[in-house]
Amino acid sequence: MTDNTLSTVLKQYREEVAHASLTRQAYTAILKAIRELYLQPGHSFLEREIADLLAMSRTPVHEALIRLEAAGWGTVIPRRGFQVAPIQAQTITEIAQISATLEGLATALVTSQLTDQQLTQLETLITQQDAAMQAQDLRRYVQIDQQFHSQLVAPTPNHRLGILIGSYADQLYRARLYAIDDRTLPVQSLQEHRAIIAAIRSRNAQAAQELMVGHRHRGSQEMVQIIRHKETPTGK
Amino acid sequence: MTDNTLSTVLKQYREEVAHASLTRQAYTAILKAIRELYLQPGHSFLEREIADLLAMSRTPVHEALIRLEAAGWGTVIPRRGFQVAPIQAQTITEIAQISATLEGLATALVTSQLTDQQLTQLETLITQQDAAMQAQDLRRYVQIDQQFHSQLVAPTPNHRLGILIGSYADQLYRARLYAIDDRTLPVQSLQEHRAIIAAIRSRNAQAAQELMVGHRHRGSQEMVQIIRHKETPTGK
DNA sequence: TAAGTATACAACGTATGCGTTAAATTAACC
DNA sequence: GGTTAATTTAACGCATACGTTGTATACTTA
Numbered sequence: 001m002t003d004n005t006l007s008t009v010l011k012q013y014r015e016e017v018a019h020a021s022l023t024r025q026a027y028t029a030i031l032k033a034i035r036e037l038y039l040q041p042g043h044s045f046l047e048r049e050i051a052d053l054l055a056m057s058r059t060p061v062h063e064a065l066i067r068l069e070a071a072g073w074g075t076v077i078p079r080r081g082f083q084v085a086p087i088q089a090q091t092i093t094e095i096a097q098i099s100a101t102l103e104g105l106a107t108a109l110v111t112s113q114l115t116d117q118q119l120t121q122l123e124t125l126i127t128q129q130d131a132a133m134q135a136q137d138l139r140r141y142v143q144i145d146q147q148f149h150s151q152l153v154a155p156t157p158n159h160r161l162g163i164l165i166g167s168y169a170d171q172l173y174r175a176r177l178y179a180i181d182d183r184t185l186p187v188q189s190l191q192e193h194r195a196i197i198a199a200i201r202s203r204n205a206q207a208a209q210e211l212m213v214g215h216r217h218r219g220s221q222e223m224v225q226i227i228r229h230k231e232t233p234t235g236k
Numbered sequence: 237m238t239d240n241t242l243s244t245v246l247k248q249y250r251e252e253v254a255h256a257s258l259t260r261q262a263y264t265a266i267l268k269a270i271r272e273l274y275l276q277p278g279h280s281f282l283e284r285e286i287a288d289l290l291a292m293s294r295t296p297v298h299e300a301l302i303r304l305e306a307a308g309w310g311t312v313i314p315r316r317g318f319q320v321a322p323i324q325a326q327t328i329t330e331i332a333q334i335s336a337t338l339e340g341l342a343t344a345l346v347t348s349q350l351t352d353q354q355l356t357q358l359e360t361l362i363t364q365q366d367a368a369m370q371a372q373d374l375r376r377y378v379q380i381d382q383q384f385h386s387q388l389v390a391p392t393p394n395h396r397l398g399i400l401i402g403s404y405a406d407q408l409y410r411a412r413l414y415a416i417d418d419r420t421l422p423v424q425s426l427q428e429h430r431a432i433i434a435a436i437r438s439r440n441a442q443a444a445q446e447l448m449v450g451h452r453h454r455g456s457q458e459m460v461q462i463i464r465h466k467e468t469p470t471g472k
Numbered sequence: 473t474a475a476g477t478a479t480a481c482a483a484c485g486t487a488t489g490c491g492t493t494a495a496a497t498t499a500a501c502c
Numbered sequence: 503g504g505t506t507a508a509t510t511t512a513a514c515g516c517a518t519a520c521g522t523t524g525t526a527t528a529c530t531t532a
Contacts, residue, residue: 021485023302046513057487062514063302066259070306072396079494079513094396098338105337160308160330258516282483293517298484315483315524 007053009038014054022056026064029054034073034084035174042086044077071167089228092175096220099168104213106153106161107196111205113155119201122152126193133190141186142176148193172220179226189219243289245274250290258292262300265290270309270320271410278322280313307403325464328411332456335404340449342389342397343432347441349391355437358388362429369426377422378412384429408456415462425455 013029020028030050033039051061065082068074074084085091114122125148132141146169156162192215199208249265256264266286269275287297301318304310310320321327350358361384368377382405392398428451435444 023485048513058514059486059488063299063485066299066303067306070303076514078515081513091396094394097341097394098397098400101337101341102334105333158330158333160327161334164334284483294484295516295518299515312484314485317483 006033006038009033009036010050010053022060023063023067026050026054026056026061027067030061030064030068031071031073031170034068035170035177037174037177039084041084041174041178044081044083046081050082072171087175087178087227089224089231092172092220092227093224095168095171095175096216096224099165099172100213100216100220102161102165102168103149103153103216104209106156106158106165107200107212108205108209109156109158109161110153111200111203111208113157114152114200118151118155119197122148122197125151126190126197129193130190133187138180142180145189146173152196172223175223175227179223179230186219186222189215192218242269242274245269245272246286246289258296259299259303262286262290262292262297263303266297266300266304267307267309267406270304271406271413273410273413275320277320277410277414280317280319282317286318308407323411323414323463325460325467328408328456328463329460331404331407331411332452332460335401335408336449336452336456338397338401338404339385339389339452340445342392342394342401343436343448344441344445345392345394345397346389347436347439347444349393350388350436354387354391355433358384358433361387362426362433365429366426369423374416378416381425382409388432408459411459411463415459415466422455422458425451428454 010029010033013032014025017025017028030039039045047058047061047065051058054061065074065076068082069076072085074082076082125144129141129144129148132138132144149169150166153162153165192211196208196211196215199211246265246269249268250261253261253264266275275281283294283297283301287294290297301310301312304318305312308321310318312318361380365377365380365384368374368380385405386402389398389401428447432444432447432451435447
C-alpha cells in the first residue's frame with residue numbers, strides 16, 4: 001500500500017539527522033516528506049504505517065506528529081490518522097499575508113545592518129535569477145528566489161523573527177511546489193528585488209519595508225489564484 | 237519540595253478541561269501555571285514531579301512538555317528537567333516587536349470590518365479603563381487593556397493571525413505580570429486607544445495600523461526597561 | 473586536603489502492553 | 503432490498519517497563 005518511493009525518501013531524510021533523537025528524526029523526515037509533496041495534501045496515514053517505514057516504535061512517531069500539528073503541517077484525528085494539511089486558497093492567503101508582513105518587518109530591521117558586501121552578494125543572486133529566467137528554468141528560479149529572501153532576512157537581530165519567517169517559508173514553499181506547473185514566468189518580480197536592494201542601499205527602512213510587503217503580496221496573489229483554480233476543477 | 241499552592245492551582249486549571257485528553261489537560265494546566273507565574277521563570281522541574289502532582293503517568297506530561305517547548309514556554313533539557321523560559325529583556329523585545337507588527341496588520345484588516353456597534357463597545361472599554369486608572373486599580377486596568385486589544389482584533393478574517401496574536405499576548409501577559417509592581421500608571425496609553433478608534437471610525441486603515449504599531453511599541457518599551465533593570469539588580 | 477576516578481543512582485528516551493472507543497462489517501428486521 | 507442494530511476489529515491514548523546516559527557521590531591517591 002504505502003508508496004515505495006516514500007519509504008526511500010523518509011529513510012534518506014532521516015539519515016540527515018541520524019545523530020538526533022528518534023522523535024526528531026521522525027519529525028524532520030515527515031516534515032520534509034510533506035513539504036516536498038511526497039505525502040500529499042489532504043491525505044491521511046496512520047502512526048503505525050510511518051513507524052514501520054521508519055523502523056521505530058509508535059512512540060517517537062506519535063510525539064513527532066504532535067509537533068507537526070503544532071507547526072501547522074496537519075491534524076491528528078484520533079482514529080483516522082494524521083491528515084496532512086490540505087493546500088487551500090484561504091489557508092495560503094492567510095499565511096502569505098502574515099509572512100509578507102513579518103518579512104517586511106525583517107527587511108526594515110536589516111536595512112541598517114546589511115553590509116555593502118552582503119548587498120553585492122544579493123545583487124549577484126538577482127543576476128543569477130535573471131539568467132535562470134532567460135533560460136526558462138523555473139525550478140532554479142524559485143530556488144534562487146528562496147535564497148535571496150533567506151539571505152536578505154538573515155542578519156536580523158530578532159532571532160525569533162527569523163525562525164518564524166523560516167517556518168512560514170516552508171509552508172509557502174510547499175504551496176509553490178504544488179502550483180509550480182501552471183505558473184507563468186514572473187517578470188516584474190526581479191524588478192521588485194532590485195527596487196528593494198536600492199531602497200536598502202539608500203538606507204530607507206520604511207521604503208524597503210513597504211516594497212517588500214508589496215512584493216510578497218503580489219507574488220502570493222498569483223499563486224493563490226492557481227490554487228483557487230485547482231480547488232474548483234472545471235473537468236473531472 | 238513542590239509548592240503546595242502549585243498543586244492546588246494545577247488541579248484547578250486541569251478541571252477546566254477535564255473532558256479533554258490527559259495530554260491536553262497537562263498542557264493547559266502547565267501553560268497557565270507558567271503564565272500566571274506559579275511556575276517561576278528560569279526554574280526547572282522534572283516530568284515526574286508534575287506527573288505526580290497531576291496524578292497521571294509521565295507519558296501525557298512528556299507530550300505536553302514537547303508542545304510547550306514548541307510554543308516557546310520553556311526548554312526540555314534531557315536529564316535536567318523542563319526549564320521554564322526566563323523573562324529576559326532580549327526575548328521580550330523580540331516578541332513585542334513581532335506582536336506589534338502582527339497586531340498592526342490585524343488592525344488594518346479589521347478597519348473595514350468593525351461595525352459601529354463594535355466600535356461603541358470598544359469606546360465603552362476605554363471609558364472603563366479611564367475609571368480604573370482614576371481609581372489607581374492597575375490590575376483592573378491591565379485586564380481591560382487585554383480585553384480592548386482582544387476585541388479589536390477579533391473580527392479579523394485572517395483566523396491564523398488571530399491565533400498567533402493570541403499566543404504572543406499570552407507571553408507578553410506573563411512579562412507584564414512579572415513587571416507589574418514597578419510599573420507606573422500609563423497616562424498616554426488611553427489617548428492612543430482613542431486615536432486608534434478614531435482612525436478606524438474614519439476608515440483609515442493605514443493610519444490605524446501605524447498608530448497601533450506605535451502604541452504597542454511604546455507600551456513594551458517601558459516594560460522592557462523594567463525587566464532589564466531586574467536583570468541587573470543593584471542590591472542583593 | 474584537594475583532585476581525579478570509579479561507582480551508584482535516577483531521569484529520560486523509547487518500546488511494549490493494555491483498555492477504551494470509534495469505525496466498519498455483518499446480521500437482523502422491517 | 504434497504505435500514506438499523508449488534509458484533510467485531512483495530513487504532514490510539516495512556517500506563518508501565520527497560521536500557522542508556524548523564525550527574526552526583528564516595529572513595530582513592532597524591
